[in-house]
Amino acid sequence: MPRLSEVIAALDALWPPSRAEQWDAVGTVCGDPDAEVSRVLFAVDPVQEIVDEAVKLEADLIVTHHPLYLRGTTTVEAGTFKGRVVHTLIKNDIALHVAHTNADTADPGVSDALAGALDLRVTGPLVPDPSDPAGRRGLGRICELDHPETLREFAARAAARLPRTAQGIRAAGDPDALIRTVAVSGGSGDSLFAEVRAAGVDAFLTSDLRHHPVSEARGTSPLALVDAAHWATEWPWCEQAAAQLDAISERHGWGLRTHVSRTVTDPWTAHAPSDVPSSPSI
Numbered sequence: 001m002p003r004l005s006e007v008i009a010a011l012d013a014l015w016p017p018s019r020a021e022q023w024d025a026v027g028t029v030c031g032d033p034d035a036e037v038s039r040v041l042f043a044v045d046p047v048q049e050i051v052d053e054a055v056k057l058e059a060d061l062i063v064t065h066h067p068l069y070l071r072g073t074t075t076v077e078a079g080t081f082k083g084r085v086v087h088t089l090i091k092n093d094i095a096l097h098v099a100h101t102n103a104d105t106a107d108p109g110v111s112d113a114l115a116g117a118l119d120l121r122v123t124g125p126l127v128p129d130p131s132d133p134a135g136r137r138g139l140g141r142i143c144e145l146d147h148p149e150t151l152r153e154f155a156a157r158a159a160a161r162l163p164r165t166a167q168g169i170r171a172a173g174d175p176d177a178l179i180r181t182v183a184v185s186g187g188s189g190d191s192l193f194a195e196v197r198a199a200g201v202d203a204f205l206t207s208d209l210r211h212h213p214v215s216e217a218r219g220t221s222p223l224a225l226v227d228a229a230h231w232a233t234e235w236p237w238c239e240q241a242a243a244q245l246d247a248i249s250e251r252h253g254w255g256l257r258t259h260v261s262r263t264v265t266d267p268w269t270a271h272a273p274s275d276v277p278s279s280p281s282i
């Protein structure tokens with residue numbers, strides 16, 4: 001059975017912490033480097049439901065995409081939202097490790113998993129990492145569809161292939177417009193409009209899109225927008241990451257058992273559609 005330090009070294013080789021954004025907080029949040037690891041749970045969010053799931057599974061390590069603490073903290077008191085997570089982890093000998101922006105820009109990264117979930121063919125990064133001579137790493141991905149489909153069909157494909165959430169899929173654009181090329185970015189993508197427009201793609205699939213950037217993008221180009229729940233765009237990475245660790249475990253004969261959490265931790269839990277969703281006026 002491998003030690004936590006050995007598993008973390010393998011994860012760091014997949015997603016080097018040095019490639020995380022400066023503001024980010026990646027790496028091991030808690031855990032004893034000498035502890036043995038046999039079960040690993042992958043999830044998007046380090047929230048209490050996920051920690052409870054890990055306790056039930058008797059997992060020794062949780063790997064999440066989102067950090068637990070992003071800013072400085074002065075308390076892990078168990079009455080606080082995050083303090084309770086820390087207490088549960090330590091009481092149950094469960095380590096927590098985070099791969100966030102270092103997983104976003106990796107090859108394969110979060111957006112490769114998103115593209116894969118929709119069977120899109122990745123042609124390259126949307127924002128290439130200048131330190132990668134091969135040009136494969138970077139933020140977001142530019143993709144091609146095997147056959148052109150309408151925006152209506154593409155949005156339906158995203159709804160069918162991504163995990164089910166209360167939000168579902170929102171789209172902006174002519175529903176009959178033909179989509180051949182798509183930019184995808186797991187997580188919040190509305191800082192990437194300039195790059196998406198420069199890429200000249202037909203559609204942009206991401207999450208957390210806001211009124212003004214969408215309005216401006218629609219007013220200045222035929223770019224179609226497809227907005228999924230933040231959690232749903234990043235969840236496919238958990239399956240990809242678990243498969244990567246499985247391969248490493250097999251190579252080393254570690255016998256790790258990996259699990260991917262299916263608990264929906266998107267904070268939005270209900271959706272009430274309007275009676276006439278396509279009505280151009282109220």
Ligand SMILES: [Zn+2]
Pocket residue numbers: 066186187188230234
């Ligand atoms: Zn995210």
